[in-house]
Amino acid sequence: MKYPKLREIKGALTSLFTRPYTTKFPKQPHIPFSSFRGKPQYDEEKCIGCAACVNVCPAFALSFEDIHDEIESKRVFTIKWDVCIECGQCQLNCPTEEGIVLSQEFDISTTETRADLIQRIEKEMIVCECCDELIACKDHLLWTMEKVGPLYTSNTTLITFAQRRLSVSDHLPSSKESLRSDRFTILCPRCRREAVVAS
Numbered sequence: 546m547k548y549p550k551l552r553e554i555k556g557a558l559t560s561l562f563t564r565p566y567t568t569k570f571p572k573q574p575h576i577p578f579s580s581f582r583g584k585p586q587y588d589e590e591k592c593i594g595c596a597a598c599v600n601v602c603p604a605f606a607l608s609f610e611d612i613h614d615e616i617e618s619k620r621v622f623t624i625k626w627d628v629c630i631e632c633g634q635c636q637l638n639c640p641t642e643e644g645i646v647l648s649q650e651f652d653i654s655t656t657e658t659r660a661d662l663i664q665r666i667e668k669e670m671i672v673c674e675c676c677d678e679l680i681a682c683k684d685h686l687l688w689t690m691e692k693v694g695p696l697y698t699s700n701t702t703l704i705t706f707a708q709r710r711l712s713v714s715d716h717l718p719s720s721k722e723s724l725r726s727d728r729f730t731i732l733c734p735r736c737r738r739e740a741v742v743a744s
């Protein structure tokens with residue numbers, strides 16, 4: 546028989562006169578520490594749709610799908626909470642620091658299906674007016690303009706985008722051939738190069 550060490554005896558005696566380390570959950574609600582990393586949640590207003598979070602998620606809990614048809618152009622983001630390991634990489638690498646935030650919520654057990662453990666958000670996308678390819682999310686362009694300030698005026702797509710928002714410029718039908726006349730339209734990088742350099 547091995548006798549307990551003095552350290553263990555001291556710990557056992559001390560615990561008789563101190564409060565327990567454990568909480569009374571689930572009898573009483575558990576309040577996590579302020580630095581606790583719980584369930585991540587997208588903020589549809591503050592997310593700019595850049596997809597950086599999807600690229601850094603080690604558990605593949607985040608994904609996005611671009612939908613582009615005659616009716617709409619949007620990027621749909623999905624979090625699968627049952628796959629997430631709550632590592633915090635998504636929040637750490639979010640350029641706005643608020644697009645996705647880990648909450649204090651830890652209890653995501655459900656008696657329903659896995660479909661209950663999903664959050665989806667949608668972001669409107671901007672399309673190249675020449676080749677019809679997707680360029681970026683609208684909020685991403687707005688965020689970029691705000692970040693670079695007046696420097697955005699050196700980018701023709703951003704100027705045109707800003708003018709459209711202020712209704713001081715009309716969308717002219719594109720020649721669809723990336724010719725010089727298309728320079729003052731919203732173009733993807735490939736069409737911009739063709740319109741400016743090749744034509």
Ligand code: SF4
Binds near residue numbers: 606
């Ligand atoms: S906390 Fe980690 S695992 Fe969960 S969604 Fe964010 S990056 Fe992915």
Ligand code: SF4
Binds near residue numbers: 594640
């Ligand atoms: S803004 Fe943040 S939350 Fe939104 S897609 Fe980019 S990294 Fe993800």
